Amino acid sequence: MIKVDEHPDQVITVRALRKSFSGRRGKTVEAVRGVDIDVLRGEIFGFLGPNGAGKTTTLRMLTTLLPIGSGTAIVAGQDVAREPARVRARIGYVSQIGGADDLDTGRESLLLQGRLYGGDAASVAARTEELIGLLDLGDFANRRVATYSGGQRRRLDVALGLVHSPHVLFLDEPSTGLDPQNRANLWERIEDLRAAGTTIFLTTHYLDEADALCDRVAIIDHGRIVALGSPSELKREVAGQSVMLSLRDGADAITQATALLEPLPIVRELSALDGDLRLYVEDGGEALPALLRLLDEHHIGLHSINLAEPTLDDVFLRYTGRSLRDTGAGEGPEGAER
């Protein structure tokens, strides 16, 4: 057992958390391999990584839905492994698929959920009205959930996670499947919750979501945390600017261009990503003409060129050697490039 220091402002303390599953033919799949997390009261903490990185498995362990493999997890002052019922009473959890019931109205769902958390009828009714206001559910709270749009349903899901005023709210991929407008709306609601002092732990594979909402981000890949910090701190680590070169002539051109550009002193890092070259330079304005001149001299044609400030994707690439968008996770609205 690992000793965990109790910190009064610490809502989640996780040490050396692991989980493996037995896969096909007795092969063991290590989904989470030694994760440490500290979440402070009032912050929005983001878990960023591609699908299959171990985000949801970690979240499910912290919310008592999955037995802990090994390690320690203290959530809202209670040991998850030893006091799961106490943890449940103090946390809210909104799963990827939600959990609102088609045959209920939104209001009925909230009232039932509140009662299941042990509230008495009067206080649950008052809290329900409060949440209907907070998440802007008033227009449709008395309609059956089956008639809701994706965005309305999601806001109800979040409200369901908040009925008992939890110490911390867990959101698993909150904006997956939402159109840009509903996403923006959900983000505003989450900002409101932060302003009201709610601690939020969310997972996402959207870089812009982590960037826009989170006070701190942990980047997780293959069950390990590879980077941790505020979005701006993380981006600062990838100094300079990124240049994305999309080449016209495929693999040969990539090899040729890599050999050509890599030795240049202005190029700090260079990596090939199916058909594209990504490099980091100190100063884009100075580097671009030089790069273009060199490519032109060797008759390497370009589809497009893109100069950008570093994003969390660059951070992800730097720590994992892969782009988050190449992991098959980045469907849907991106907007990561600024």
Add this chain to the structure above:
Amino acid sequence: MTLARDTLLLARRSLIHALRNPVWLFVGVSTPLLYLALFAPLLKHYIAHGNVLDEFLPGILSLMAFASGSGQGFGTIFELRAGVIERFRVTPASRLAILVAPILASMLMMFVFDALLVAVGAAFGFGVHWLGLLVLAVLLGLLMMMWAAFSIAMALLTKEISAFAAVINGLNLPVLLLAGVLLQISVGPEWMRVLAHFNPLYYVVEASRSLAAGSFGSDHVWQAFAVLVPLCALVLAWATRVFRTAVA
């Protein structure tokens, strides 16, 4: 008393859902009536004495308890997909309550359908023994509870509709055929009669005929309770365990 409170809250929800689903209500009422109308007449020539319904109607009641139990898992699969089960599991609500509440709601509906069936049967000559039917109701409740808990546990383990349907349907047919629901097993060969003794539904069907006739002293009655009570407790305990550990 969180168990009782949570059970009541969740059973109320299930009941409201059932009432909001008129198609389901219609099927629930019409199926047993169809059996009475379209199958009972065929039995006339096999029954030597008395009304054919005295023989047949108790079997149909057992069949309904069995069917409404075994179908319970379909709702579980649906709620699993919709995230509803997870939403309940993350609350401190009693796990047993989450499991048992929808079963109790279905059971209440079943008893309403049963009463309707008995009323219609009585109009066509079924002899009603009130006390016998009351004891039979307890037995049917046990059977339904046991099969429903099994069905829900199988739904949680298989997690998807086609695998679940394969398991449940694969089990239903032999269990039904080896219980003598439609025709008494006693007319069959010896190996069938021996095999039937390993089938819990068989005991309920046999006891249901005795109880409907008002003969409490029959061996069938105590045997049915002796088989059903421990079996039901066992299956409930197992299903609750599955509920606690199964991962959606």
